[in-house]
Amino acid sequence: MISIGIIGGSGYTGGELIRILLHHPEAKIDFVYSTTRAGKPLTTAHPDLQGGTEMTFAGTVNTNVDVVFLCLGHGNSTQFLKEHSFSAATKIIDLSNDFRLKADAKIDDKTFVYGLPELQRSVIREANHIANPGCFATAIQLALLPLAKEHLLGEEVHVNAVTGSTGAGVRPMETTHFSWRNNNVSWYKPFTHQHxxxxxxxxxxxxxxxxxxxxxxxxxxxxxxxxxxxYTRFDGSEAEAKALFDTFYKNAPFTQHVNRPIHLKQVTNTNQCHVHVHKHENVLLITSAIDNLLKGASGQAVQNMNLMFGFEETMGLNLKASLF
Structure with missing residues (x-):
């Protein structure tokens, strides 16, 4: 049984992390740290946990836990680690974008490994510090990596991806307000997204x-x-493309190559990524779907934790989608 610390547990990713870890057979949450909710029950921020825990938010940090998850806003993880020290044995999994790029992967004596299991499973198993991938980045990479492995990505790759409102975080903004978002669609950050x-x-x-x-x-x-x-140019056949995806993901428990067109409800509330391949003339269309809070954030973070501690990769993550 490993001890868990969660920093910034009042947001969406923190709430999903708590929900998963409360039922993880090899994990025990030691503390959930919050500067604004210390002493208050977790259920004040996460009413979906009512009846599942009587824990309260902590105002102090236990620096000797086995693993700590940083569920802080982008740019805040770096500052937090400058102000707080953990034991040399404590593993760190960061869910922000602070350490994902190679140029940003090192802080003090810590070097962060990019935590996409389908790409770096063996490296993650040996790592002490993980930079959890972004949600869009996860969905897009899992759609394109099998082609990249065979050097088959065309000169131009085009991606259109639609995300739910939880991707913007728990703090209300104009574009997450119900009366604005409902019955509405809009693009943002065209060709410049941080992922x-x-x-x-x-x-x-x-x-x-x-x-x-x-x-x-x-x-x-x-x-x-x-x-x-x-979609991108592809000179091979659809059957050849499907074989590439089957081979690449044959040992990936959470990424499934699906032969028929996919939809979002197949993966919502799960740690799954479903991928579908379709060929039209000389263009290959790859569709991928994930839950941005699970495979795109907290679920993948626990998947990384399982690999780091030698647990079964799927432990605590066998979640079923809700189709109806």
Missing amino acids: LGEIGESLRSLQPNASTPYFLPVRGNFARGIFATC
């Missing part, structure tokens, strides 16, 4: 000449999930 850096680095780790995709993120009028469509 493009990590996507490009991962693709070029397999195909050095791979270009960064043209990525258009879209706000959807639903709460959770990412549905990504990616």
Whole structure:
């Protein structure tokens, strides 16, 4: 049984992490740290945990836990680690974008490993510090990595991906307000999204000449999930493309190559990524779908924790989708 610390547990990713770890057979939550809710029950921020825990938010940090999850806003993890020290034995999994790029991966004596299991499973098993991938980055990379491995990504790769409102975090904003978001669709950060850096680095780790995709993120009028469509020139057959995906993901418990067209509800509330391949003339369309809060954040963080501690990779993560 390993001891867990969670920093920033009042947001969406913190809440999902708590929900998973409360039922993990090899994990025990030691503390959930919050500067604004110390002493208050976790259920004040996460009413879905009512009846599942009587824990309260902590105002202090236990520096000797086995693993700590940083569920802080982007840019805040670096500052937190400068102000707080953990024991040399404490493993750290960061869910922000602070350490995902190679140029940002080191802070003091800590070097963070990029935590996409389908790409770096063996490296993650030996790591002490993990930079958990971004949600869009996860969906897009899992759609494109099998092609990159065979150096088959075309000169241009185009991606359109729609995300639910939880991807913007728990703090209300104009574009997450119900009356604005409901019955509405809009794009944002065209071709400049912050996840493009990590996507490009991962693709070029397999195909050095791979270009960064043209990525258009879209706000959807639903709460959770990412549905990504990616396309690029492909000279092989559809059958050959499907074989590449089957081979690449044959040992990936949470990424499934699906032969029929996929939809978002297949993966919502799970740690799964479903991928589908379709060929039209000389263009290959790859569709991927994930839950942005689970495979795109907290579920993948626990998946990384399982690998780091030698647990079964799927432990605590056998969650079923809710189709109806």
